[in-house]
Amino acid sequence: MFLSEAERSETLWACRFCMMCHVADRVAAVLRRESYTPRGRAAVLWALEKGLLDWNADAADLVYTAVNDGLLERWCVGKYPYEELIVDARARFFRLGAVPEEIRRRVEDLHAGREMGPSPAAILGDAGVAMDPEAPRILFAGCTSRRRFPETLIRLGRLFNAAGVPFRVLEEEPCCGWPLYQLGDFDGAGAFSRRIAQMLRRAAAREVVAMDADCLRMFTTRTVRFGGDVTGITFRHAVEALADWLKDGKLVVRRPLPGPVTYHDPCALARYRATIEPPRDILRRVVAGEIREMEESGANAPCCGAGGMLADYKPEVAGELAAWRLREAAETGARILATACTRCDEMFRAGREANAALPPLEVVNVIDLVARAVAIA
Structure with a gap:
């Protein structure tokens, strides 16, 4: 406790x-x-x-x-x-x-490694993305990215290549332990935390770039508390890396994107890491049109519905939250809703598909927007 x-x-x-x-x-x-x-x-x-x-x-x-x-x-x-x-x-x-029975089954699935998706090494390797087996920088995809958004993972790998930034992935990337922590299985979360920390130390990692905001929050706020030793390792989100590469000229915008665009702040980034400006800096560089804020944004942005593993337990309630946020995004008049978390991607795309009455709105991860703008997608 x-x-x-x-x-x-x-x-x-x-x-x-x-x-x-x-x-x-x-x-x-x-x-x-x-x-x-x-x-x-x-x-x-x-x-x-x-x-x-x-x-x-x-x-x-x-x-x-x-x-x-x-x-x-x-x-x-x-x-x-x-x-x-x-x-x-x-x-x-x-x-x-x-x-509840739904929670018990979900925890069993997590321990059994179900629904994790293919390994990042296989996804990126099959797509021809270059990885350096000696690089001290680890790209950590996360379960949702691997299972639902492998194409976004591939684009991020290609952005690493385009920026000339060497990286690698863990050969057998495990779950970070965040879902078990949220579901109350502290023993399981501790075991997962210690395992991932040990794997990162064995890989001599100096930096970890995470695609999933919840994975990042686990690494930076819970892994150590559960006994995982990540001393000397720097953690940051993919949008923080992309923002730096665009600013430093390692990535060059070749096809500015039309707007208007609005952005949803993931809870784990905006409130727990204060990562509010990097994704907006990215949008200002890659979008030629207007960027419009929702009324509740930044650290005050409401959850997409995925927080606390609610979507795994009460998907109908989580869906209502996603639809609510989609309506707020549509009220800005934007044609694109940008996100920086694959869990948010999952919720918004499912919510849009389940609610035909919602205004048309394209849900796109910031990683995919950058890939479009630098002409690698």
Whole structure:
């Protein structure tokens, strides 16, 4: 557990009497039930701790039906660690074997390595992307990229080549452990964290460039806490690298893209890493047309629906959140919605396909936009 008894008690006390952040909780807005608000969840958790309710799957449903995107803590006047409270509760339910069946099956799939997709080495090698087996820089694709967006991974590899930046991938890239952490399997997350850290050390990695924002957050905020030794390794997201290469002239824009374009800030980048300007700097360089901001953007941007593994547990609720954000993007009049996280890509594309009434809007990863602009895609 990452919260002390004092921190948990104080956060429970504060959250069950306050509703300051409710306006930012889109899960509660979709479900329209008090028990799914931050105050409602805290009240139930308090009752569980007092022995007034049972630690069972029905109670667990309340803490798994949440996005854990950090936005509520921005609204919190006391800056209480609400997300840690929810993850801490998930870990308790998991340890007691009281999680919903959907969660149990998802954890089993993660341990079995199901749905990880082909290895990055195979994807890039088959596409003819040049990799340097001695490079100290590791490109970490992540499970979602490998399974759903191998073409974006290939384009990123080609952008490395075009920029003259040597890199390699882990031959057998494992899961970073983020999903297990979010689902409450702390033992599993710890084992995964130690394994990936050991693999990076054996590879003599000095820098890791991550495609998936959640993988990056795991590496920079949780891997060490779970016992993974990543001392001396620098981690950054692909958009941070691309922004530098465009600024330094390593990548040259040959086909400026038409606008207007709007950008969705992934939670893991905007709130947990403060990576807000690099993707916008990229768009200013590769888009000839207008770049239009949504009303809620930057560190205040709401979740796409994938946060907290909600899409794995309650896909219909996550889909509502994605459709909500797509409508906000369409209101800007943009023709392209740019993202910088493959989980956001997945949610928005699925949401667009499931809602024929939504205005036409092309969802494109920033990596793919750069590839188009430098004429390698």
